[in-house]
Ligand SMILES: [Zn+2]
């Protein structure tokens with residue numbers, strides 16, 4: 639072998655050997671990674687099997703744990719941000735020790751004390767703000783003021799109803815006055831069922847639970863009535879980005895088999911899960 643031949647062997651074969659060598663190393667590394675992934679997957683599968691076994695045995699604590707874990711994950715997803723954020727009231731950034739109280743409707747976050755210090759805050763907010771960090775959530779005073787969504791005409795209509803139609807004696811509506819107002823609207827005597835239904839409606843409208851509906855509570859209540867009368871598509875357009883995110887997440891939770899459709903069974907299951915949570919946190 640002369641020098642020329644040696645150099646040509648070097649140039650032709652050695653690089654090839656290097657390539658093959660690194661190929662083998664590459665494949666080995668991949669195999670190792672693959673093994674790790676397989677291990678991880680089988681571990682996950684075992685975990686899932688265990689969870690569904692627990693669930694099928696209907697251990698109440700396992701079920702609650704599962705619902706809590708799921709709602710905790712969605713909470714993190716909905717409120718996830720990359721940037722540090724500031725309190726929408728005092729504009730100060732949150733320190734690590736401070737708890738953020740996010741609004742469920744808009745992207746605002748608050749210090750609890752900042753919410754409580756706001757002027758004209760409705761008493762019902764004081765308790766409700768505690769729910770901000772649960773899956774039930776809480777809406778900030780700005781978003782909570784549904785009256786802002788009304789047209790001028792709708793707002794005047796509500797004022798007229800309050801002042802001319804109901805004419806509450808003390809400026810606040812008692813349960814009796816509320817029932818009379820509803821009776822006139824229904825146009826017939828109230829059945830026992832109507833009474834039950836109206837008692838419930840009164841309790842829902844009486845947000846601070848003090849037994850009377852003040853003007854702001856009535857405005858909130860009647861606004862919902864007005865909004866419910868609007869076209870569905872118009873209502874969808876009024877949703878904030880965050881609400882759309884939440885709705886998408888709710889849908890994907892409901893769509894258990896991920897076929898892009900929610901069956902009646904899936905909807906029923908989601909409904910009972912959701913109201914299970916609400917009852918758990920709403921007390
Ligand atoms: Zn603040």
Ligand SMILES: [Zn+2]
Nearest residue numbers: 741744778781
């Ligand atoms: Zn808000």
